[in-house]
Amino acid sequence: MAHIDLPTNSPGIRGLFEFRPETAAPLGQLAEVLLRGDNTLERGERELIAAYVSSLNDCHFCMSSHSAFAALQLPDGWEVVDGVLHDPASAPVSDKLRGLLAIAGEVQRSGRAVTPETIAAAREVGATDVEIHDAVLIAAAFCMFNRYVDGLGTFAPPDRADYVPMAEQVVAHGYVRPR
Template identity: 45%
Template sequence: MPFINVEAHLPGITGLLEYRKESAQPIRDLTQILLRGPSSLTEGERELIATVVSSGNQCKFCTTAHTAAADLLLGETKTAQSVKEDIETAPVSEKMKALLTIAKLTGQSGKLVSDTAIERAKSAGATDIEIHDTVLIAGLFCLYNRYVDGLSTALPDSPAYYDVLADRLVNHGYTRLPQGYDHLKK
């Protein structure tokens, strides 16, 4: 049960973002830029960063949502599951292994990101902007994870909700739907 009164038909982050739209807007804008804006990292790779951080933070809602979005973007379900289990054996490039490791470290504490981790990423071909955006995405998802869990938001009634959410994230991004979310009421 959520600690504050949010709309019951909006589990997870959506209910919180709707609760206080004025604080939600800059968060949504930053998320849209980082996860859907121009980047040398694919949208699927950026969703993997969100997945790894959320999984490390044990945020069930965010982990499930971003796993579903990554799966949809990648067109398969193995990669997101693999990066949650063991980045080093996951079917991603060496550059992504290095960036996902930086993301995971950032999720635990920014101070854990070492010269060695950064050098590994650069040696694998990561650019400064890719390293920057990886750390910023990781930090942003720490915020989301703590926001969702710190206010004890509800989980969806049905696992199918995550497929609908993934479709919305992939096809509409992180901006608020122009029509709002009343259509999700049961």
């Protein structure tokens, strides 16, 4: 049960967005730009970074939802997602994505934990300044989103299958809902 009286039974951030639509709008726009906007990283790759950071933060709702969003947009779907969540060092992803996940993991610990060596390693495998920027911002944003969702004690469905309908909707229509 959430720590505040929410108007609906919508899980996770969805219930919070329904509670405060005026804060939902800019947060939804941020997610839309970061995870779906024009980028050299695929949408599924960016969702995977969000899921990975959420797993490090032990945020079940965000990890589960963004894992589903990633799985529906990656060619090898759940195999890739499960690999990254289990061990990004051996997951079936590109070296560039592995480098960006390493940066995101450092951001999750602390912004000051990001080292010049990790940045250099990501550049060596092809990460651009924009991709590094976006990996850092996705990781930082998901630290905030995770704390928002868990800090207010929102409901998170327990099963992976519970997130697939939400994932289908986000993949088809995005994060910004018409008013």
